[in-house]
Amino acid sequence: MNEQPIHALDPRYYTDPELFKAERDGLLSTTWQFAGHCSQLNNPGDYFTFELAGESLFCIMGRDHVIRTFYNVCQHRAHQLVSGEGSTRVVVCPYHAWTYELTGQLRAAPNGHAVPGFDKSAICLNEVRTETFVGFIFVNLDPDAQPMDTWFPNARAELEAWLPNWQTLKPLEWVEIEEHCNWKVSVENYSECYHCTLNHPTFATGVIKPETYDIQPQGYCLRHTTECQSLDNMTYDIDHSKPHADEYSSWFLWPMFSFQVYPGNVLNTYHWRAVDTERVVVWRGWYTEGGWDSEVIRRLAVQDRATTVEEDIKLVESVQRGMKSRGYKPGPLIVDPKSGVNSEHSIRTLHQWIREAHNA
């Protein structure tokens, strides 16, 4: 039998606003999405708001120190409850002063007792599935979603092992990168290294050994692994006594978040936020113990922005223009049965997940 190569996805997945809308209502509302970092909530009543799939939501710490997430909408007549970030004893709606406990339970409604049969115990803010994961807060709008450990087997334990200090890590720097492309073009570019030797000069000559680079699915996680070159030429000092200090690894959590650990147990993250069909903002997070300033990490962030990020922006924006060309027909993926750095088996996996999201 003649085997046929697998072809890249149809361009409409990257250009059709209808498909983008379907992703917002479907994929974004049924997958684990980054909300924030645990260090943003230190005391009961601390909260912050964020947007997801066109919804305003807020995370708030309860008196039991549990972090909960609610739709940011009053159960009376739909006014927004909180904005920005802050700290509060109870959640008070600015419209008619209905007051909610930090657990979302309605505590008081002015003049409510005048209404026969008014049962405040039956009224509660609409809660959203929330998990903390290595110090990060993720939410899932699907109440029936499987837990993160089912979606991303072993990722939590591995990250905790790679980041022995994860409980004290805090964000030091967020670098915001705007890309004029569909979010999937950017995610695909992140998820293969077939383009690296040619486009990232620092990659082939830097810390990792390209010939050992590989990306393999682990549930809905794409796990990047590689061996490192001798770490003697690193631009920063490494405490080799820490476990995994001499390794590089990354965990991409489908669909829009990635943890990356550099040698020396240095954590950095990617968070993709799809703005519209042809625009995505990538947030690069950099972390240090206690969020303390670090010349080394700041220099890494600047260097990363100036090299890899800059090189990738040019690639993804060119691809987005190409997706709209009448002259483009999706070509075969280079899927090497032996995997490795010059294989696009990880793109094949991503395309399966994208088709799944569209029931195609």
Ligand code: FES
């Ligand atoms: S809408 Fe919130 S108290 Fe009326």
Ligand SMILES: [Fe+2]
């Ligand atoms: Fe790249």
